[in-house]
Structures are given as structure tokens and as C-alpha cells.
Amino acid sequence: MPTLFVSDLHLSPERPDITARFRTLLEGEAHKAEALYILGDLFEFWAGDDAASADDLETLDALGALRASGIPVYFMAGNRDFLITPAVLQRYGIKTLLDPTVVDLYGTRVVLLHGDSLCTDDVAYQRFRRVVHQRWLQRLFLRLPAKMRKDTVAKIRRRTAQSVAQKPMAIMDVNDDAVRACFRRFGVNTMIHGHTHRPAIHTLDMDRQACRRIVLGDWFQQASVLRYDETGGHLETR
Numbered sequence: 001m002p003t004l005f006v007s008d009l010h011l012s013p014e015r016p017d018i019t020a021r022f023r024t025l026l027e028g029e030a031h032k033a034e035a036l037y038i039l040g041d042l043f044e045f046w047a048g049d050d051a052a053s054a055d056d057l058e059t060l061d062a063l064g065a066l067r068a069s070g071i072p073v074y075f076m077a078g079n080r081d082f083l084i085t086p087a088v089l090q091r092y093g094i095k096t097l098l099d100p101t102v103v104d105l106y107g108t109r110v111v112l113l114h115g116d117s118l119c120t121d122d123v124a125y126q127r128f129r130r131v132v133h134q135r136w137l138q139r140l141f142l143r144l145p146a147k148m149r150k151d152t153v154a155k156i157r158r159r160t161a162q163s164v165a166q167k168p169m170a171i172m173d174v175n176d177d178a179v180r181a182c183f184r185r186f187g188v189n190t191m192i193h194g195h196t197h198r199p200a201i202h203t204l205d206m207d208r209q210a211c212r213r214i215v216l217g218d219w220f221q222q223a224s225v226l227r228y229d230e231t232g233g234h235l236e237t238r
Contacts, residue, residue, distance in 0.1 A: 002234075003034045003105060005226035007114065007194025008218040010080065012044035013055050021223045026062045033071060036063075039194045039216060040078020040099070040114030045157065047149040048142050049088045064092035076101065078114045078195065079129065083138060102186050106230045111186045115195030115215070118174035118182065122167065173198065174213075180204075183211050192216070192226065192233070199224050201235055 004025075011019050030036050043056060052060075067073045075089055076097040086096040100113040120126060131137065141149065164172070173196055182191065189211040199217030203210055214233045217224030227234045 001032055001034045002227040002229040003037065004030060005037045005039060005192055005216060005228060006219075006224065007039035007078065007216040008041045008197055008224075010041055010044040010218065010220070011055070011059055013053060015044075015220075018219045019055065019059065021219060022059070023062055025223065025225065026066050030066055030071060031069060035072040035074065036066065037074045037076070037097075037112065039076045039112060039192065040116075041080045041194065042075065042078070043081040043084070045153045046081040046084045047153045048083060048146060049085055051146040051149055052088075060088070060092045060094075063094055067093035076112060076114055079116045082133065083142070100182070100186070102188060105190075105228055108190055109186075109188045110190040110192060111182060111188045113182070113191070113193040115174065115193035118178045118193065119172060119196070120175040120178045121171040121173075124163070125172075172196065176204075179213060180206060190214070190233075192228075194218075199235055199237060201233065 006022075006025075009018055009022055011022065026036075042059070046052070046056075063073050073094045074097050075084075075094050076099050077084060089096050097112065099117070100111050102109055102111050104110075116125070116129060141152075144152075179191070183189070183206050189206070189209055191211070191213045193213070194216040196215060197218040197220075198215055200215050202213040202215070204213065205211070212233070214226060214235060216226055216235070217237055222237045224235070224237045227236065
């Protein structure tokens with residue numbers, strides 16, 4: 001049975017079609033998998049556990065039901081849902097993964113990331129990322145009223161969309177040196193990540209060794225799923 005990987009679903013009440021596609025996966029193929037890994041941005045945003053929408057909770061319920069059926073479910077936070085707490089995930093039986101994490105897949109060591117840490121050419125984003133990942137700032141933010149948090153997140157989303165529209169596409173992709181540094185740091189030859197919304201399987205030479213970087217796609221138009229088994233990774237969009 002394969003292990004399934006997904007990322008960048010950006011679930012929200014405004015996109016019920018994506019939620020429906022994900023529920024189809026959870027209620028069908030996922031029950032025949034070794035495990036399900038979610039590598040960030042499952043939700044369009046997360047303004048705090050107490051600010052979760054009914055749709056968000058229904059998604060967590062569905063993941064909890066999958067876990068209760070015996071299928072391990074792993075979650076790594078992305079740049080949209082990094083405020084979701086391990087306590088909430090644990091309530092549904094979902095295991096939290098740090099970014100990055102190395103796992104063993106069928107005898108192969110693989111490094112898993114959301115992927116935004118590799119986009120080092122986008123200096124402004126990396127500066128923003130360092131700020132919002134400071135624990136003291138997160139604790140301060142989560143003490144605000146839920147409505148204020150949601151309004152703040154909405155403003156950031158609008159500004160982010162405007163900023164992205166003005167940036168060259170190249171700087172929002174991964175940096176080759178950052179990718180190579182990650183391979184060397186963990187001593188692996190396979191990497192899986194999302195974030196860039198550019199699904200592909202890249203091969204590069206690292207110190208005379210062939211390495212693979214598997215990039216998961218988003219779910220805006222179709223479901224993007226990586227099925228990984230003894231033969232390697234098979235990236236599909238349908």
C-alpha cells in the first residue's frame with residue numbers, strides 16, 4: 001500500500017469544491033494507504049484554535065475518523081496554518097511533524113518540508129516568516145479577541161496577494177543553493193515539499209549522487225497527490 005502526501009489545499013468555506021475533493025480522498029483511497037502526510041497549508045488560514053470555522057472542524061473530524069480506522073495521519077504546518085496547536089491535532093489523533101523532518105519510507109530516508117524555507121530569493125517573505133514564527137509574538141497575537149485576529153489575518157492575506165502579484169515568479173520558487181544545503185544537512189537523496197504550487201519531480205546531481213526533489217501541487221483545479229511506495233514516488237493530478 002502506498003503512503004499518500006498532499007499539501008496546499010487551502011481549505012476554506014469559499015472553496016467547497018476543494019473540500020469535497022479532499023473528503024473523497026479521505027473516505028476512499030486514504031483507507032487503503034499506509035499513512036497520510038499533510039505538508040502544510042491544509043487550511044487557507046488559521047487565526048487560532050478558538051477561531052476555527054465549522055468547516056475547519058468538520059475537516060479535522062474527517063481526519064480523526066481516518067486515524068480511528070487505523071491509518072496514521074501526520075501534519076506539518078505551512079505558512080497559512082502555522083498557528084494550529086499540537087493540542088488540537090492530538091485531540092483528533094493527528095501527529096505533528098516539525099519542519100523539516102526526516103522519515104523512513106520503505107527503506108529510504110526522505111526529508112519532508114513545507115517548502116517556504118527554501119524560497120530564500122524572496123527576501124521580504126523570509127523576513128516576514130522570521131517575525132511571525134517568533135513564539136512570543138504568536139502568544140501575544142493569540143491573546144487578542146478572535147474577531148480581531150480574523151480581521152488581522154484577512155488584511156495580511158489581502159496585502160500578501162497584492163505583494164505576490166508584483167513579484168517576479170522566479171524569486172518565489174526555491175533557491176538551488178538552499179535545496180542543496182538541505183540535502184547535505186540531512187544526508188538524504190530524496191526531498192518532498194509543497195508551497196510553490198509547481199508540481200514536478202526534479203533530479204539533480206549532488207556530489208556525484210542523483211537526488212530527487214518532489215514538489216507537491218495545490219488543489220485549486222484538481223487534486224494533487226503523491227503516492228509513494230517501494231518503487232518510489234508517483235505524483236498525480238486528477
